[in-house]
Amino acid sequence: MAVTAAVDGDRLWRSLMEMSRIGATPGGGVGRLALTDLDKAGRDLFVDWCKEAGLAVRVDRMGNIIGRRAGTDDTAPPVVTGSHLDSQPLGGKFDGAYGVLAGLEVVRALNEAGLTTRAPLEIINWTDEEGVRFTAGVVASGVYAGQFDLDFGRNLPDREGTTTLGRELARIGYDGDAPCGGYPISAFFEAHIEQGPILEREGAVIGAVLGAQGRRCYTVTVTGEEGHAGTLPMPLRRDALVGAARMIDGLNRLAFEFDPLPVITTGYLQVRPNSRNTVPGRVTFSVDIRHPDNALLADICARAEALCRTVAGETGLEVEVAEMFGRDSIRFDPDCVEAVRAAAKRLGLACRDIHSGAGHDACNLAQAAPTGMIFVPCKDGISHNEREYAAPEDLAAGCQVLLEAMVARAGVA
Numbered sequence: 383m384a385v386t387a388a389v390d391g392d393r394l395w396r397s398l399m400e401m402s403r404i405g406a407t408p409g410g411g412v413g414r415l416a417l418t419d420l421d422k423a424g425r426d427l428f429v430d431w432c433k434e435a436g437l438a439v440r441v442d443r444m445g446n447i448i449g450r451r452a453g454t455d456d457t458a459p460p461v462v463t464g465s466h467l468d469s470q471p472l473g474g475k476f477d478g479a480y481g482v483l484a485g486l487e488v489v490r491a492l493n494e495a496g497l498t499t500r501a502p503l504e505i506i507n508w509t510d511e512e513g514v515r516f517t518a519g520v521v522a523s524g525v526y527a528g529q530f531d532l533d534f535g536r537n538l539p540d541r542e543g544t545t546t547l548g549r550e551l552a553r554i555g556y557d558g559d560a561p562c563g564g565y566p567i568s569a570f571f572e573a574h575i576e577q578g579p580i581l582e583r584e585g586a587v588i589g590a591v592l593g594a595q596g597r598r599c600y601t602v603t604v605t606g607e608e609g610h611a612g613t614l615p616m617p618l619r620r621d622a623l624v625g626a627a628r629m630i631d632g633l634n635r636l637a638f639e640f641d642p643l644p645v646i647t648t649g650y651l652q653v654r655p656n657s658r659n660t661v662p663g664r665v666t667f668s669v670d671i672r673h674p675d676n677a678l679l680a681d682i683c684a685r686a687e688a689l690c691r692t693v694a695g696e697t698g699l700e701v702e703v704a705e706m707f708g709r710d711s712i713r714f715d716p717d718c719v720e721a722v723r724a725a726a727k728r729l730g731l732a733c734r735d736i737h738s739g740a741g742h743d744a745c746n747l748a749q750a751a752p753t754g755m756i757f758v759p760c761k762d763g764i765s766h767n768e769r770e771y772a773a774p775e776d777l778a779a780g781c782q783v784l785l786e787a788m789v790a791r792a793g794v795a
């Protein structure tokens with residue numbers, strides 16, 4: 383099917399740059415944490431732009447902002463796109479914002495072309511994808527897709543335990559009354575920067591995302607005995623930090639025993655009492671393990687847990703390994719993946735299939751509706767970093783693919 387609407391790459395770039403001024407960091411990135419005053423300012427700008435583009439805007443009970451463009455058959459399930467305007471504390475200009483503003487650019491381009499789809503289109507800014515303030519992340523799209531209870535999402539505490547997600551929504555004026563999800567949708571597409579090096583390295587402009595890898599998250603608590611750093615002889619020590627260090631090193635080595643390689647990360651560590659003059663008595667650390675193959679992932683996790691117990695036994699420590707949350711790998715809908723490939727081919731864009739290393743709102747949506755993702759390259763694969771960069775022409779190409787995939791799905795009257 384030939385689509386006659388063309389996205390305006392310059393306009394998309396200008397919108398991205400304007401959005402990135404809200405919460406701009408000295409290092410050239412963005413710090414726009416979910417449900418802060420800066421997030422409110424970003425949301426307000428998005429809502430203004432949606433209204434200018436003629437969209438009907440509603441806000442749901444999780445604060446997701448939904449801009450809707452009517453179809454000629456407005457009772458048909460909508461074709462939906464979106465991503466997130468919140469960021470990491472020292473994040474980039476493109477992670478999330480690209481997917482939201484690419485959706486907006488699709489609407490602007492269709493408006494200019496005078497083209498109305500049969501099914502309605504919806505552009506969504508999902509609340510709190512990054513999970514920095516409210517300890518979880520990708521929860522609002524999870525509630526929308528029926529993965530989590532509304533009460534669970536709204537009652538999520540912030541890290542300091544002083545407020546909740548629901549109260550912060552009310553504070554910034556985004557505690558909407560529209561139902562969160564619960565209606566049929568035809569398909570969901572999310573455009574996003576790759577956040578990895580593969581497309582750039584292989585000279586591809588479009589990644590047709592096949593799915594996302596499975597993930598298991600653990601909290602490991604190692605308990606020994608505190609003692610005076612000057613007087614407790616080495617042979618008598620039960621040093622929890624030494625044990626934790628051996629476990630973390632062992633987990634890193636464990637990764638290299640599998641093919642294809644999993645990713646295993648410890649990014650959070652808490653030492654008690656964290657004093658120069660005391661042998662550490664207790665250490666808590668995170669372990670994040672991801673792999674595309676669910677059976678292999680289960681095997682790696684079992685080996686990881688056994689490794690921690692073995693090290694604890696050898697060092698006279700106690701260990702507790704608690705699984706915090708996990709998700710099996712996701713396979714996106716074959717028709718949606720093919721729609722992305724087909725659009726790239728029509729446009730003469732170099733395209734390759736790819737797995738997502740990161741989790742995305744699309745992973746939740748995949749549980750509820752046919753879902754696909756479009757990746758575009760980012761420079762040196764760098765993301766969650768102020769230096770994150772994507773080329774304007776690649777962003778425009780991904781946006782045009784998004785337009786064609788959405789219009790093909792929605793149909794033209």
Ligand SMILES: [Zn+2]
Pocket residue numbers: 466477478511574
């Ligand atoms: Zn993102």
